[in-house]
Amino acid sequence: MERSFERYFRQNHLPHLWCPGCGNGIAMKAIVQAIEQKGLSQDNTVIVSGIGCSSRASGYMDFDTLHTAHGRAIPFATGIKLANPDLNVVVITGDGDCTAIGGNHFIHGCRRNVDLTVVMFNNNIYGMTGGQASPTTPIGAKATTAPYGSVDRTFDACELAEAAGATYVARSTAFHVTHMTNMIAAGLDNKGFSFIEAMVQCPTAFGRKNRMGGPADMMKWMRDHAVMKAAWDKLPQEKREGKFPIGCFLQTQAIDYDTAYDQVIKRAGGAAK
Numbered sequence: 001m002e003r004s005f006e007r008y009f010r011q012n013h014l015p016h017l018w019c020p021g022c023g024n025g026i027a028m029k030a031i032v033q034a035i036e037q038k039g040l041s042q043d044n045t046v047i048v049s050g051i052g053c054s055s056r057a058s059g060y061m062d063f064d065t066l067h068t069a070h071g072r073a074i075p076f077a078t079g080i081k082l083a084n085p086d087l088n089v090v091v092i093t094g095d096g097d098c099t100a101i102g103g104n105h106f107i108h109g110c111r112r113n114v115d116l117t118v119v120m121f122n123n124n125i126y127g128m129t130g131g132q133a134s135p136t137t138p139i140g141a142k143a144t145t146a147p148y149g150s151v152d153r154t155f156d157a158c159e160l161a162e163a164a165g166a167t168y169v170a171r172s173t174a175f176h177v178t179h180m181t182n183m184i185a186a187g188l189d190n191k192g193f194s195f196i197e198a199m200v201q202c203p204t205a206f207g208r209k210n211r212m213g214g215p216a217d218m219m220k221w222m223r224d225h226a227v228m229k230a231a232w233d234k235l236p237q238e239k240r241e242g243k244f245p246i247g248c249f250l251q252t253q254a255i256d257y258d259t260a261y262d263q264v265i266k267r268a269g270g271a272a273k
């Protein structure tokens with residue numbers, strides 16, 4: 001049987017370092033499937049990541065890749081896009097990488113509407129460093145830094161992206177693989193800042209501490225608690241309790257950063273790209 005996706009992965013960098021049952025591989029595969037769906041060339045697509053388990057994905061993917069510093073993937077990606085606007089630039093980041101140490105870069109990337117597709121693997125925890133609470137750890141959930149349950153209120157990264165100016169915002173889960181692929185593919189189509197929250201299970205650092213069972217149980221939890229946006233919009237408030245919406249939350253148009261920058265170059269009398 002032809003394993004057609006092998007050509008997207010660096011075989012000499014496998015096996016990966018993720019724990020058995022980790023959801024990161026599902027999100028990584030969804031990205032390459034979306035890239036294939038959109039017919040993007042491997043030679044014209046750059047994958048940029050920060051630091052964390054999720055950010056290790058760039059090392060396994062056979063594209064031009066950049067594994068940067070913790071929280072800094074979006075600034076590196078912005079530089080790549082401005083230097084060569086013809087490239088498709090995809091950012092892979094974790095919930096800590098994107099919304100904690102990289103939170104400022106994230107909101108300003110949205111604000112500038114840089115033409116990037118940012119996929120945030122949200123496992124609700126700092127996985128790589130052993131399970132410290134992140135800005136997406138649910139209130140009451142246990143973490144190594146919150147042994148009695150986290151008291152910090154939780155970021156909704158999609159709402160944050162929307163409020164900050166992103167022009168495409170969506171969420172999916174590792175259970176809903178085809179849906180996740182489609183959400184990412186639509187993000188690749190958008191000329192501007194696209195943000196896709198890919199919810200993934202972390203059985204080792206999050207599930208175990210919070211008694212969520214094994215990887216399959218965590219995926220069943222996603223299946224049972226995610227509500228498609230169209231149904232969510234009709235749900236009365238009391239029935240939303242404990243559930244979360246998935247789907248495309250925003251798709252709009254605004255001038256993207258490299259087009260705006262090109263106009264500046266023209267105004268200054270330079271030769272635009």
Ligand SMILES: Cc1ncc(C[n+]2csc(CCOP(=O)(O)OP(=O)(O)O)c2C)c(N)n1
Nearest residue numbers: 052053054070094095096097125126127128
């Ligand atoms: C400047 C800096 N601070 C702290 C660290 C340690 N560190 C490495 S990964 C990580 C957290 C990663 O969490 P997240 O972004 O959620 O990714 P995950 O591992 O869960 O995929 C931290 C704090 C670092 N590498 N660099």
